[in-house]
Amino acid sequence: MKSSRLHSPWTPWLFLAPFLLSFGAFIAWPAVRSLMLAFEQTYGPKTTAFVGTANLQFLVHDPFLWTAVGNTVVFTLAAVVLQIPVALGLALLLNRSDLRGRRFFRLVFFSPSIVGLAFVAILFSFMLEKRTGLINASLHHLFPAWNPDFPWLDRYVMPSLILAQLWISAGFYMVYFLAALQNVPGELLDAAHIDGAGAWQRFWHVTLPEIRPVLNIILLLVVTGSFQLFDLPYLLYNDTAGSGPDNHALTVVTYLFQTGFRSGDLGYASAIGWMLTLVLVGFALIQRRLARAEES
Amino acid sequence: MRSLLKLFSPGLWIVLLMAVISTVLVALLPVKANRGMQMWVFDANHAKIAGFIAEDWNRAHPATPVQVKLITGAALQTRMLSGFYSDTPVADLIEVERSMIGQVFAGPVADVGFVDLTGRLDRENLRTGINEPSFSPWTTRGHIFGLPHDVHPVMLMYRSDLVEAAGIDMSKIETWDDYFRVLRPLMLDLDGDGRPDRYLLNSSPTSLFYHEVLLLQAGGRLFDNANHPKLNEPLNARILAKMATWYTGPTQVAAEAPIGGPSALQLIREGYVIGLLAPDFIAGQIRMSLPDMAGKFKFMPLPAWEKGGRRTSVLGGTMLGITKAGATTSTAWAFAKQLYLSSDTAHRLYDVARIVTPIKANWNQPFYDEPDPFYSNQRIGRMYIQLAPEVPVRPSSPYYPMTQQLLSSVVIRLCRYADEHRLYDGPSLEPEAQRLLDEAQHKVEAQIHRNAFLRADR
Numbered sequence: 217m218k219s220s221r222l223h224s225p226w227t228p229w230l231f232l233a234p235f236l237l238s239f240g241a242f243i244a245w246p247a248v249r250s251l252m253l254a255f256e257q258t259y260g261p262k263t264t265a266f267v268g269t270a271n272l273q274f275l276v277h278d279p280f281l282w283t284a285v286g287n288t289v290v291f292t293l294a295a296v297v298l299q300i301p302v303a304l305g306l307a308l309l310l311n312r313s314d315l316r317g318r319r320f321f322r323l324v325f326f327s328p329s330i331v332g333l334a335f336v337a338i339l340f341s342f343m344l345e346k347r348t349g350l351i352n353a354s355l356h357h358l359f360p361a362w363n364p365d366f367p368w369l370d371r372y373v374m375p376s377l378i379l380a381q382l383w384i385s386a387g388f389y390m391v392y393f394l395a396a397l398q399n400v401p402g403e404l405l406d407a408a409h410i411d412g413a414g415a416w417q418r419f420w421h422v423t424l425p426e427i428r429p430v431l432n433i434i435l436l437l438v439v440t441g442s443f444q445l446f447d448l449p450y451l452l453y454n455d456t457a458g459s460g461p462d463n464h465a466l467t468v469v470t471y472l473f474q475t476g477f478r479s480g481d482l483g484y485a486s487a488i489g490w491m492l493t494l495v496l497v498g499f500a501l502i503q504r505r506l507a508r509a510e511e512s
Numbered sequence: 513m514r515s516l517l518k519l520f521s522p523g524l525w526i527v528l529l530m531a532v533i534s535t536v537l538v539a540l541l542p543v544k545a546n547r548g549m550q551m552w553v554f555d556a557n558h559a560k561i562a563g564f565i566a567e568d569w570n571r572a573h574p575a576t577p578v579q580v581k582l583i584t585g586a587a588l589q590t591r592m593l594s595g596f597y598s599d600t601p602v603a604d605l606i607e608v609e610r611s612m613i614g615q616v617f618a619g620p621v622a623d624v625g626f627v628d629l630t631g632r633l634d635r636e637n638l639r640t641g642i643n644e645p646s647f648s649p650w651t652t653r654g655h656i657f658g659l660p661h662d663v664h665p666v667m668l669m670y671r672s673d674l675v676e677a678a679g680i681d682m683s684k685i686e687t688w689d690d691y692f693r694v695l696r697p698l699m700l701d702l703d704g705d706g707r708p709d710r711y712l713l714n715s716s717p718t719s720l721f722y723h724e725v726l727l728l729q730a731g732g733r734l735f736d737n738a739n740h741p742k743l744n745e746p747l748n749a750r751i752l753a754k755m756a757t758w759y760t761g762p763t764q765v766a767a768e769a770p771i772g773g774p775s776a777l778q779l780i781r782e783g784y785v786i787g788l789l790a791p792d793f794i795a796g797q798i799r800m801s802l803p804d805m806a807g808k809f810k811f812m813p814l815p816a817w818e819k820g821g822r823r824t825s826v827l828g829g830t831m832l833g834i835t836k837a838g839a840t841t842s843t844a845w846a847f848a849k850q851l852y853l854s855s856d857t858a859h860r861l862y863d864v865a866r867i868v869t870p871i872k873a874n875w876n877q878p879f880y881d882e883p884d885p886f887y888s889n890q891r892i893g894r895m896y897i898q899l900a901p902e903v904p905v906r907p908s909s910p911y912y913p914m915t916q917q918l919l920s921s922v923v924i925r926l927c928r929y930a931d932e933h934r935l936y937d938g939p940s941l942e943p944e945a946q947r948l949l950d951e952a953q954h955k956v957e958a959q960i961h962r963n964a965f966l967r968a969d970r
Contacts, residue, residue, distance in 0.1 A: 259620065262597060263965070270962070274962055279955055346767075348775035370717070461718040461924055477590075480615060480618055484962075
């Protein structure tokens with residue numbers, strides 16, 4: 217009796233029900249609703265007006281959105297070009313068995329990623345201040361010709377964001393690379409060494425192919441994470457709701473937040489959200505196809 | 513029963529049991545019902561003053577007591593908008609800062625979450641008794657949605673110790689040109705690195721608020737009285753071109769110690785800036801934050817842009833609104849009047865924060881004439897009140913924060929243009945200022961045009 221009850225046709229659905237319910241309530245229905253919203257203008261969820269494709273048409277010509285897209289793309293490229301090599305470099309360095317205190321340094325480089333982002337934003341806003349900030353004050357002390365009023369946060373918005381993000385993330389991705397490096401078979405490296413391969417050749421022809429699956433995952437994480445950049449500029453440039461001077465810190469998600477949750481226009485925010493989703497899905501598909509092509 | 517127990521592992525049963533027990537416990541927690549009315553405020557000083565008045569009110573009205581709740585600005589804004597957008601619980605009365613109100617006015621006027629006070633103000637003949645320009649930020653499409661808390665006229669606060677030590681007579685200064693010419697010798701290189709360590713005005717291209725303060729003082733504007741954008745008016749271009757010369761190149765005279773920023777107080781103490789654009793609340797903040805600087809600051813009306821021009825401007829502001837969701841509009845209105853119109857509040861407001869009231873009947877109170885020892889015994893209350901009727905009218909457009917940021921972008925780009933072309937005089941920069949303002953105007957117009965609700969109301 218017990219056995220037949222467990223094997224009834226409804227049993228699998230019973231087990232799937234919690235997932236299906238939560239997926240339907242928190243993923244599927246909001247996605248459908250947000251797609252519908254993309255064709256409406258709203259003042260909060262209560263007051264709506266159907267506007268057809270007006271939101272999508274405006275999206276194409278919206279100068280703020282394209283500024284945000286430009287900033288996001290620059291940030292993403294910088295993140296890929298800087299975060300991955302720095303994280304890999306740190307991992308290679310701290311994977312050396314002859315390095316003294318490597319456990320300590322691993323902790324040091326990883327620690328920024330366990331501090332809260334709000335703390336990081338405050339820290340960088342202090343450090344990059346004109347005149348009294350640690351960086352300007354130190355540089356002016358060391359090199360008197362350095363302008364103590366150097367406007368890091370005002371004129372060098374994107375470099376400031378990239379620097380802060382690098383500080384937070386490099387140690388985090390370093391841990392992924394460390395784990396991958398520790399799985400590179402030692403005998404392969406030894407064989408290459410005996411065959412006369414130099415350090416660069418060993419890295420390029422042995423280590424890199426072995427850690428490529430992890431590299432692909434990190435690339436995906438860095439790109440999707442960078443495209444969703446919001447909290448750092450929002451906290452660092454709070455007085456402009458994350459836009460920064462001359463909108464230089466405005467990212468796609470910040471613009472989405474400002475539109476949806478500050479102006480109450482959930483319709484236009486949904487249109488922006490769907491655009492971002494399509495970009496990210498497109499990137500993930502391309503990346504997956506490239507990874508598969510490489511594997512085959 | 514035994515077979516049921518064996519269906520899952522003991523661990524899973526414990527987790528389920530804990531979930532059920534905690535759910536029951538949470539469900540049984542007593543719900544603290546709000547008695548009377550709630551009022552949300554975002555500023556500690558405002559909360560203190562409202563608290564005093566609420567105590568009196570609660571003694572006289574035990575059936576409808578008022579509970580004042582201090583909530584940080586960002587949280588208050590989110591909770592208020594959530595309430596208006598989605599009917600989540602909101603207070604009966606909310607104090608709203610100027611930068612928050614635009615979003616409340618973004619939808620149809622009928623859907624604004626605050627009660628329209630226009631009729632009440634007219635019926636009770638209160639409008640004429642309140643400083644007229646102070647209503648403007650809280651008025652949309654001809655409807656007033658809040659009682660103004662303040663006027664916030666702006667004066668120039670300057671380091672009198674440094675100025676007087678240099679033998680400079682500030683009473684002869686009438687215009688900004690006079691100000692910068694006379695005080696120029698104070699822009700000193702104190703550490704010998706070839707760069708000034710002291711500037712004459714606390715402002716920079718990235719200052720979000722000061723550009724508008726100076727623009728309004730000169731007679732410029734961001735919107736007209738019907739909230740149509742007027743960013744690209746020629747006067748705005750002329751003023752911004754002139755301001756850009758203050759911020760960059762060999763003509764630079766201004767730099768910013770950002771008020772509220774981590775280093776502002778230290779920079780002000782060190783004399784990094786000689787003059788500050790100071791609305792009345794800044795007078796209160798500096799007095800509280802830098803008590804060791806007593807006797808080192810003085811006030812004067814803003815230097816005018818042209819001889820005989822306006823000597824003040826306006827910055828910031830707060831209103832008190834009654835929410836539609838509140839059950840007791842008439843009682844809330846009675847409390848709002850007691851709180852904002854009374855001479856007791858005016859006195860406390862000035863005493864605690866140096867803020868002058870917009871209620872004209874209170875302007876002749878003697879406490880405004882008392883010398884302030886912190887400010888070298890100047891009667892700053894009276895000075896601010898004399899300027900109050902002259903404060904410029906301001907917009908309430910939902911697109912105001914965007915326009916304010918665009919204005920800052922124009923100044924930033926204009927300064928970059930000045931540096932690239934080595935142009936450091938106003939008239940040479942004016943055409944570029946006009947071009948940038950035209951571009952900004954186009955952006956705002958496009959956003960406003962997209963708003964179906966504002967279009968329908970028009």
